Amino acid sequence: xxxxxxxxxxxxxxxxxxxxxxTQKDQLPEMHAGQFVEVRVDNSSTTFLRRPISINFIDPxxxxxxxxxxxxxxxxxxxxxxxxxxxxxxxxxxxxxFSWPIKKDQPILLVGGGVGTAPMLYWGKLLxxxxxxxxxxxxxxxxxDLLQLSDFAAFGTVYTTTEDESHGVKGYVTNHPxxxxxxxxxxxxxxxKPMMMAVAxxxxxxxxxxxVSLENSMACGxxxxxxxxxxxxxxxxxxxxxxxxxxxxxxxW
Amino acid sequence: MIKERNTSxxxxxxxxxxxxxTASGTFGYGSEFTDFLDLNQIGxxxxxxxxxxxxxxxxxxxxAETPSGMLNAVGLQNxxxxxxxxxxxxxxxxxxxxxxxxxxxxxxxxxxxTARLINELEGIPxxxxxxxxxxxxxxxxxxxxxxxxxxxxxxxxxxVYDKTLIVKLSPNVTDIxxxxxxxxxxxxxxxxxxxxxxxxxxxxxRKKPLLSTITGGLxxxxxxxxALRMVWQVSQAVKIPVVGLGGVMNGQDAIxxxxxxxSAIQLGTANFIDPAVTIRVINEIEEYMIRHNVSDxxxxxxALII
Numbered sequence: 001x002x003x004x005x006x007x008x009x010x011x012x013x014x015x016x017x018x019x020x021x022x023t024q025k026d027q028l029p030e031m032h033a034g035q036f037v038e039v040r041v042d043n044s045s046t047t048f049l050r051r052p053i054s055i056n057f058i059d060p061x062x063x064x065x066x067x068x069x070x071x072x073x074x075x076x077x078x079x080x081x082x083x084x085x086x087x088x089x090x091x092x093x094x095x096x097x098f099s100w101p102i103k104k105d106q107p108i109l110l111v112g113g114g115v116g117t118a119p120m121l122y123w124g125k126l127l128x129x130x131x132x133x134x135x136x137x138x139x140x141x142x143x144x145d146l147l148q149l150s151d152f153a154a155f156g157t158v159y160t161t162t163e164d165e166s167h168g169v170k171g172y173v174t175n176h177p178x179x180x181x182x183x184x185x186x187x188x189x190x191x192x193k194p195m196m197m198a199v200a201x202x203x204x205x206x207x208x209x210x211x212v213s214l215e216n217s218m219a220c221g222x223x224x225x226x227x228x229x230x231x232x233x234x235x236x237x238x239x240x241x242x243x244x245x246x247x248x249x250x251x252x253w
Numbered sequence: 254m255i256k257e258r259n260t261s262x263x264x265x266x267x268x269x270x271x272x273x274x275t276a277s278g279t280f281g282y283g284s285e286f287t288d289f290l291d292l293n294q295i296g297x298x299x300x301x302x303x304x305x306x307x308x309x310x311x312x313x314x315x316x317a318e319t320p321s322g323m324l325n326a327v328g329l330q331n332x333x334x335x336x337x338x339x340x341x342x343x344x345x346x347x348x349x350x351x352x353x354x355x356x357x358x359x360x361x362x363x364x365x366x367t368a369r370l371i372n373e374l375e376g377i378p379x380x381x382x383x384x385x386x387x388x389x390x391x392x393x394x395x396x397x398x399x400x401x402x403x404x405x406x407x408x409x410x411x412x413v414y415d416k417t418l419i420v421k422l423s424p425n426v427t428d429i430x431x432x433x434x435x436x437x438x439x440x441x442x443x444x445x446x447x448x449x450x451x452x453x454x455x456x457x458x459r460k461k462p463l464l465s466t467i468t469g470g471l472x473x474x475x476x477x478x479x480a481l482r483m484v485w486q487v488s489q490a491v492k493i494p495v496v497g498l499g500g501v502m503n504g505q506d507a508i509x510x511x512x513x514x515x516s517a518i519q520l521g522t523a524n525f526i527d528p529a530v531t532i533r534v535i536n537e538i539e540e541y542m543i544r545h546n547v548s549d550x551x552x553x554x555x556a557l558i559i
Contacts, residue, residue, distance in 0.1 A: 001288060001289070002289060002527075002528065002529065040526070045320075046320060047318075048318055048319070048320070048321055048322060048323060048473060048474075048526070049318050049323060049525060049526065050525070050526065091528065216313060216314075217314060217316055217317075218316070219316055219323060219325075219522075219525045220279075220285075220524065220525040220528075221525075222281075222285045222286065222288075222528065223281060223285050224279060224280055224281035224285045224286070224524065224525075225278065225279060225316070225325065225327070225525060226278075226301075226310065226315070226327045226330050227314075227315045227316035227325060227327060228313075228315075228316070229310070229313050229315065229330070230313065231312070231313065235309060236309055236310060236330060241285075
């Protein structure tokens with residue numbers, strides 16, 4: 001559906017990242033972790049298409065939808081500059097979302113890199129709420145780039161890696177011993193493509209089921225324009241409609 | 254007293270309840286948009302370009318955002334006409350709109366066979382012959398850039414297709430009126446224009462093209478002035494009705510195209526910005542008619558005051 005949501009708050013939580021919280025009078029529609037929204041950007045002359053942004057969190061207490069926005073270009077900059085009370089036109093929820101694991105007694109690993117940590121917060125919450133046992137492995141360049149750590153900690157153990165060793169293990173998420181050693185039932189990943197490919201390779205090697213959340217550039221968000229396709233074992237599929245979450249068994253990488 | 258206003262227009266024998274259609278490749282098969290609007294209210298729904306055989310389309314990336322528009326290089330990804338007939342047609346044939354299939358191909362025989370098969374489908378009252386897709390290596394636009402190419406394919410399809418035949422023209426030509434006249438002389442009931450303009454986008458930092466195919470088709474408000482000019486020129490050159498498209502985003506744009514000579518319009522890229530844009534444009538056209546005291550929308554076609 002298409003909704004005009006009101007900005008409840010919009011804060012820069014880092015020099016490059018804004019946390020935008022949106023609300024409306026009525027209860028927000030049900031949304032699943034891993035789904036995304038398409039946000040219309042006003043006040044940017046160079047931004048024509050909507051911006052696809054993953055759902056960072058849904059807070060039922062204050063009826064807010066959280067979007068973690070990495071400021072990359074004019075569109076995301078305009079979103080980061082929104083003021084409390086502004087209206088934002090949003091299509092939601094879009095895409096499939098993560099699939100539920102089978103066993104409640106075997107731990108689950110949620111891996112996020114950069115702004116790819118965003119959907120893992122809500123997914124961690126839902127998993128914990130349903131009695132699963134999620135842990136998080138979050139990677140960033142430096143400790144200041146690790147976002148929402150205390151929020152994550154409410155839903156499971158948090159492991160971190162930083163490229164400059166300022167927080168957690170030095171290097172990339174694939175350098176963390178927990179990825180290689182943990183008794184994971186299932187791994188969920190979102191982040192830069194090389195990172196997702198590396199984690200997928202590790203999961204395959206250990207025969208652990210794995211889902212990745214892709215962020216192919218897209219236009220319509222509803223499976224009509226066929227721009228965001230990923231080449232899979234079933235041919236080209238629309239990341240916006242049949243994804244953004246795909247099982248690595250479907251992928252050619 | 255509320256006056257009864259006529260919004261219906263004709264393209265050959267095809268009657269549209271209003272002049273608003275969706276452009277091929279921007280609206281899927283309509284079903285993608287049922288969460289946002291009532292398909293039965295739309296004048297015509299032109300579904301995704303369909304070829305004789307399955308096509309995977311071009312590799313990713315297929316899209317680049319540009320100022321007031323976008324480039325695409327989808328390359329006619331579709332599962333072929335047989336899949337359409339067996340799996341898609343049954344679910345869309347009863348929509349109370351005009352479901353029109355955009356037909357494309359690599360060679361004349363493909364166009365003819367696809368059109369022949371669709372001619373059998375009772376629920377499809379028209380086809381839009383795509384001789385203007387810039388994103389396929391063979392066929393597509395090559396038929397639409399010469400009068401002889403246009404004549405060859407339109408004549409051949411006309412022989413096997415007896416319902417409304419709309420021919421979609423390419424703007425990537427020296428004189429679009431020549432191609433339009435060739436299509437008319439070869440039996441087209443209507444022409445639609447413009448397909449996308451061949452364009453290109455580059456990532457300067459990486460020194461690479463943004464599309465896998467290097468070049469692609471430009472659409473959106475950026476192309477509207479060119480589309481308006483071509484609709485104006487073509488409507489002066491042919492007697493058959495013209496369907497205008499290219500950057501239409503709202504009711505005012507739609508009216509501009511009609512004043513320039515279009516009997517109907519198509520919404521394309523606008524569907525990506527506002528999935529319910531068709532309904533909004535239908536309403537805005539009606540508001541314009543009320544404001545200007547127009548009782549029959551056909552009065553607006555070509556009504557430009559010079």
